[in-house]
Amino acid sequence: MFFLHDILVIIGLSTVVLYLCHRLQVPVIVGFLVTGLLTGPYGFRLVGDIEAVTALSEIGVIALLFTIGLEFSFKNLFEIRRTALIGGTLQMTLTLAAAAGVAHVFGQPWRVAIFIGFLTALSSTAIVMKLLQDRAEVETPQGVNALGILIFQDLIVVPMMILLPFLGGAAQVTQENILLLLAKSAGVVLFTVVATRWVVPWVLLKVTQTQSRELFLLTMVFICLAVASLTYAAGLSLALGAFLAGLVISDEYSHQAMGNILPFRDIFASFFFVSVGMLLDLGFLARHPAYILTIAGGIVLIKAFVATGSSLVVGLPLRAAALVGLAICQIGEFSFILAQTGKSQGLLSGDLYQEFLALSVLTMMATPFLFHFSPRIAEALTRLPLPRRWKRGTSHVHGAKRFHEKDHLVIIGFGMTGRNIAKAARETKIPYAVLDMNPDRVRDEREKGEPIFYGDATHEAVLNHVNIHQARTLVIVINDAAASRRITAIARHLNRRLHIIVRTRFLEEIKPLMDLGANEVVPEEFEASVEIFSRILSRYLLPEDEIHRFVEEIRSDGYAMFRNPSKHATSCPNIGDCMPDMDLRSLRVHGTSPLAGKTIAEANLGNKYRVTVLAVRRDAEIFSIPPAELDLQPEDILFIVGPPEKMMELEKVLRGKRK
Secondary structure, three states: OHHHHHHHHHHHHHHHHHHHHHHOOOOHHHHHHHHHHHHOOOOOOOOOOHHHHHHHHHHHHHHHHHHHHHHOOHHHHHHOHHHHHHHHHHHHHHHHHHHHHHHHHOOOOHHHHHHHHHHHHOOOHHHHHHHHHHOOOOOOHHHHHHHHHHHHHHHHHHHHHHHHHHHHOOOOOOHHHHHHHHHHHHHHHHHHHHHHHHHHHHHHHHHHHOOOHHHHHHHHHHHHHHHHHHHHHOOOOHHHHHHHHHHHHOOOOHHHHHHHHHHHHHHHHHHHHHHHHHHOOHHHHHHOHHHHHHHHHHHHHHHHHHHHHHHHHHOOOHHHHHHHHHHOOOOOHHHHHHHHHHHHOOOOOHHHHHHHHHHHHHHHHHHHHHHHHHHHHHHHHHOOOOOHHHHHOOOOOOOOOOOOOOOOEEEEOOOHHHHHHHHHHHHOOOOEEEEEOOHHHHHHHHHOOOOEEEOOOOOHHHHHHOOHHHOOEEEEOOOOHHHHHHHHHHHHHHOOOOEEEEEEOOHHHHHHHHHHOOOEEEEHHHHHHHHHHHHHHHHOOOOHHHHHHHHHHHHHHHHHHHOOOOOOOOOOOOHHHHOOOOEEEEEEOOOOOOOOOOEHHHHOHHHHHOOEEEEEEEOOEEEEOOOOOOEOOOOOEEEEEEOHHHHHHHHHHHOOOOO
């Protein structure tokens, strides 16, 4: 009952603290750390059985790292191999060397100094990924590069754990020990490959064929605990085994596994962060506030500087590289595991261990706030008198010459949406250019003939490279809200006639983008609701034309609620703004249409449908204000203005469907 009382106190106080954090817009991880500070032996001593809480926290670590492993796969590692190998190696090596050097200067022996370098070099995958997911920036250049470095850090923990006995003096560096080290590493790699390729997929296939949710959940838990136990028996950590267990399950079963494990992870992981907060001696922090804050600030600065430099070497522009550096400048959760093992090996004394805990908790708590201000800091860095190649990125694509088309479409971002837009433009023979910040993707797509260029579109010179001055339309489909705003402002400044369309994740981004000069902003939240409701209507067997009309009305009313006319945009960007009862559309003439082969005069569109043909597009040729004797040929595209209801009637006729 006493242990139940401790759990009740932790959960109850966490609820209050997390509510306050929500009101203050402070991340939940900080709330859990604060809860640990308040309830721990160095706080108000509200919890008596610290060992039981620590045991729960170990389960939390296992669940946390198991889900992190689920999010990774060998395929993901291969796609970001350059960032992980080059950027990760540079970040780990330079940070470790800097931290070890400083520790040795302050009087620590080299074996302890190297161990301190281990602890300092690692960052928090859990915190960084949570913050990136909250801001929908996982797929941005900074998100991808941060993930690559974090994956490398998580994997490099394996040799770190194996080396701890040598640093602690419990094992001698002999030929037999080195061979044992290599054998353990090879065994871990071999086990992961075999389990991922053959064993686990076969087991999970048999389990999923039963369609039993309970059996699937128990199998997930068993695999997680079994692999963790095996690695522990081999002399490694339970947490490392949990990560490997998640890695072998990833791919086709990872989403279902994540859905089943997630509630347990959130509950038990909260105990991990609470237990970390409990370990911090507030008295120690109060006795050395200036010293601890100075060292914590130094760690943040060194890690941010090193990670930024490593990202620049990989090829990222300065802005994105700085965002990576500010994201991974904290001490991570793997460091706690290493620290506990190192303490048992005699590498950390009591005061040094408390100093490490204080520094870790402070850097973790500072991360969300640094993350919030990181776009402003990155923008300030780009205004410094630094080399242009740093600001634009050092990655390049061979043969990428300046784009010289006119009246073309510019696409920023080549994810799924960008690919679909490019495909539509290619099939309709609209000239276009693409800008993307993934150098490997750019290189691969250029080899396929895609007019794609590497570059950070937040720089004027990069936009000039795709001839933004003479472009007709700009489409921004990236997941970086700050970058979208900056690109919109620069593009509007460079081309006052440019029609700018921006896709955004959230409704609150519409007004800032419109104020900066965007003509249209498409919020995914709103469009998703419209698409879902249109499908609901179709299930209730409403006529297709009524669904189409209803969806158009929703979009018209909905966007009117969000849209404020931009002072930078044209005074009448859409015909509906000036003539509410009129619409401008492009309609294709199909071969089955009764109007195919007739002239515009013979079609009698003006009298019959009350519409006006503004232009006719035939392949690459455009007939502006076409003469009445121009014949309408199959596959012609008519640009027509008229009442929306008449447009729908005419569209049926042009498709070959009579009224």
